[in-house]
Amino acid sequence: MLPLVLHLIFSNAYSQEKGATTIGIIPKPNYIELQEGFFLLNKNFEIKYESDFEIAANFIKKFISQGISMDMSSKKPKRPISFIKDSTIQNQEAYKLIINPKEITIKASTGKGAFYATQSLRQLFPSDFENGTFRKKKLNLPCLMIEDAPQFSYRGMHLDVGRHMFSIKFIKRYIDFLAMLKMNTFHWHLTEDQGWRIEIKKYPKLNEISSLRKETLIGHYSDKPHKFDGKTYGGFYSQQNMLDVVQYANDRFITVIPEIEMPGHSQAVLAAYPELGCSGEPVEVATKWGVFEDIYCTKEQTFDFLEDVLDEVLDIFPSEYIHIGGDEAPKTRWKSCLDCQKRIADEGLKDEHELQNYFISRIERYLNSKERQIIGWDEILEGGLAPNATVMSWRGTAGAIEAARQKHNVIMTPTSYCYFDYYQSKDENEPLAIGGYLPLEKVYIFNPIPEELTKEESKYVLGAQGNVWTEYMASEKQVEYMVFPRILAMSEVVWSKTNTKDYQNFLERLKNFNSRLDALKINYSKKLN
Known part of the structure; x- marks a missing residue:
């Protein structure tokens, strides 16, 4: 399947001083390795994805667009954010997020895992992106590798x-x-x-x-x-x-x-x-x-x-x-109710607590059907x-x-x-x-x-x-x-x-x-x- 490509061209970017970087993602990923260097996000960049990852790709496109205006006329080479299907990732909600100076790569086996990766990536951006008030010209995202999966389903x-x-x-x-x-x-x-x-x-x-x-x-x-x-x-x-x-x-x-x-x-x-x-x-x-x-x-x-x-x-x-x-x-009303007491007798139930079990079990059978x-x-x-x-x-x-x-x-x-x-x-x-x-x-x-x-x-x-x-x-x-x-x-x-x-x-x-x-x-x- 040929990947779809979205070009995001930015007129504004964000400048970040090099130095110590704290990764403050919530909830905390299972594994984070902070590496040397930064990915420079400027007006020339594209998103590559297969159709399975359309929701995640569209989310990150919209999120970045909230902070940076788009200019589709640029002809310069573009740095990619790539969504890659990785069938070796067994947990359907797991993902890998890799940022190096040349590209950002998200790997997952399902669209769900890819979406969770975008939520982690989102938190690496300045909070100004959340409300459309980001106004700077370039943004340095720290190079890192995240491997992550949930503890509970x-x-x-x-x-x-x-x-x-x-x-x-x-x-x-x-x-x-x-x-x-x-x-x-x-x-x-x-x-x-x-x-x-x-x-x-x-x-x-x-x-x-x-x-x-x-x-x-x-x-x-x-x-x-x-x-x-x-x-x-x-x-x-x-x-x-x-x-x-x-x-x-x-x-x-x-x-x-x-x-x-x-x-x-x-x-x-x-x-x-x-x-x-x-x-x-x-x-x-x-x-x-x-x-x-x-x-x-x-x-x-x-x-x-x-x-x-x-x-x-x-x-x-x-x-x-x-x-x-x-x-x-x-169970007050049931104890004095002729219909409920007849139900208890007809079904061979011991008391009103077993009548509640009858009630819930009957609804369960209907929903199971x-x-x-x-x-x-x-x-x-x-x-x-x-x-x-x-x-x-x-x-x-x-x-x-x-x-x-x-x-x-x-x-x-x-x-x-x-x-x-x-x-x-x-x-x-x-x-x-x-x-x-x-x-x-x-x-x-x-x-x-x-x-x-x-x-x-x-x-x-x-x-x-x-x-x-x-x-x-x-x-x-x-x-x-x-x-x-x-x-x-x-x-x-x-x-x-x-x-x-x-x-x-x-x-x-x-x-x-x-x-x-x-x-x-x-x-x-x-x-x-």
């Missing part, structure tokens, strides 16, 4: 849009954050007691009723008496909105995993369709935070509804995994684990250990290391948060492999993610503040080898990275503890 960030909803423009910006840090999964929490955010055409009342709450709690949940703002809040994303986000993420090698909560966290649905609950009595979309007793009933009508909803979800999201929640589902797999919070272990389920362990590590020992895949999200809704500083002027305390260093030192697991059992740990629950994040700027810089530490947790990590070295690289965050106008916290 699942590297994610979560965002709750049920408690507070954010624009599609911000969702895409959030995905850009993930791409910059070589994360590959966006867990989109779309349904909650306080609001249903996904358009379902067969059930229009989900969008007319379930997506809106009449008011929202003011202050902290612990403040008594509770006060409310008296303002209707809500909205939903159209299916076209979400298809657009999925494509946007796919162009950055990020998989979007939707979460549709069941059987708990479903009060917003029951406000529109009370017949799906145990009592059949109307409830309202929740206006405050917490756990609610009104959950889906286990009657056939509920499963018909959920299968219809999932059919539309599957048409939007091509991900292998669908997250079905499974957490915080009180559509060639999809489920992820659930670690409560899905209660009453028995669905046969093919992946467990997202959030209440510590016990759920992960139990699931891995049963040979089930695990994703680590323990509150003490991964909940970015916790306070990140003890400063009394910190904005209101749910509670807890998770400083940057504690995120950084997290090891997703529980020490109780054997080497064989640890293979079931796919990776980890940071969780962003938004009860106390009403604005996009507040989300950024709670996420940054902790997402930088999490990116290194899931990408970099544990034995290469060094917190003080990370802090040095973070100082340099902050200028990039400034250029991107990211509202990050400057408080480290």
Whole structure:
């Protein structure tokens, strides 16, 4: 296959003094060898690539063009940035980046690996390239060799849009954050007691009723008496909105995993369709935070509804995994529900915990029949684990250990290391948060492999993610503040080898990275503890 060639001709360039150079890439690559000399980037340069690497090549073309104007009229010899397919690189996300005085070479076996190489190359450029303010005439990039691959296959960030909803423009910006840090999964929490955010055409009342709450709690949940703002809040994303986000993420090698909560966290649905609950009595979309007793009933009508909803979800999201929640589902209503007690008797179940296992297993069978797999919070272990389920362990590590020992895949999200809704500083002027305390260093030192697991059992740990629950994040700027810089530490947790990590070295690289965050106008916290 003949390589495609893109000519990038620059009227401006950057001058850099020769001398000591610090390579401050985040997440830290596995191996860096700094070499003598520089690659001079000036107005005469080209990008060479095969079609497999089109996304990566176009990314670096656009990125450089943001900092340097193009002049296609130049006839001078051009220095190449070459993307080369190297089938000897076995990890599909691995890459090699080689810079010498004559050329820049990126080697990978897939477009994904090549894209991650461009994210490392991007960080060798001045931060002025991020926002189009670069104005100098030439740029010296240090000669080096990087060999890199991720430690974990699942590297994610979560965002709750049920408690507070954010624009599609911000969702895409959030995905850009993930791409910059070589994360590959966006867990989109779309349904909650306080609001249903996904358009379902067969059930229009989900969008007319379930997506809106009449008011929202003011202050902290612990403040008594509770006060409310008296303002209707809500909205939903159209299916076209979400298809657009999925494509946007796919162009950055990020998989979007939707979460549709069941059987708990479903009060917003029951406000529109009370017949799906145990009592059949109307409830309202929740206006405050917490756990609610009104959950889906286990009657056939509920499963018909959920299968219809999932059919539309599957048409939007091509991900292998669908997250079905499974957490915080009180059994109070089930214990007094004739339909649920009949289900327990008919299926020969021991109790309501086994009824939850029946519920989750039935949904799993349906999704498996559509060639999809489920992820659930670690409560899905209660009453028995669905046969093919992946467990997202959030209440510590016990759920992960139990699931891995049963040979089930695990994703680590323990509150003490991964909940970015916790306070990140003890400063009394910190904005209101749910509670807890998770400083940057504690995120950084997290090891997703529980020490109780054997080497064989640890293979079931796919990776980890940071969780962003938004009860106390009403604005996009507040989300950024709670996420940054902790997402930088999490990116290194899931990408970099544990034995290469060094917190003080990370802090040095973070100082340099902050200028990039400034250029991107990211509202990050400057408080480290």
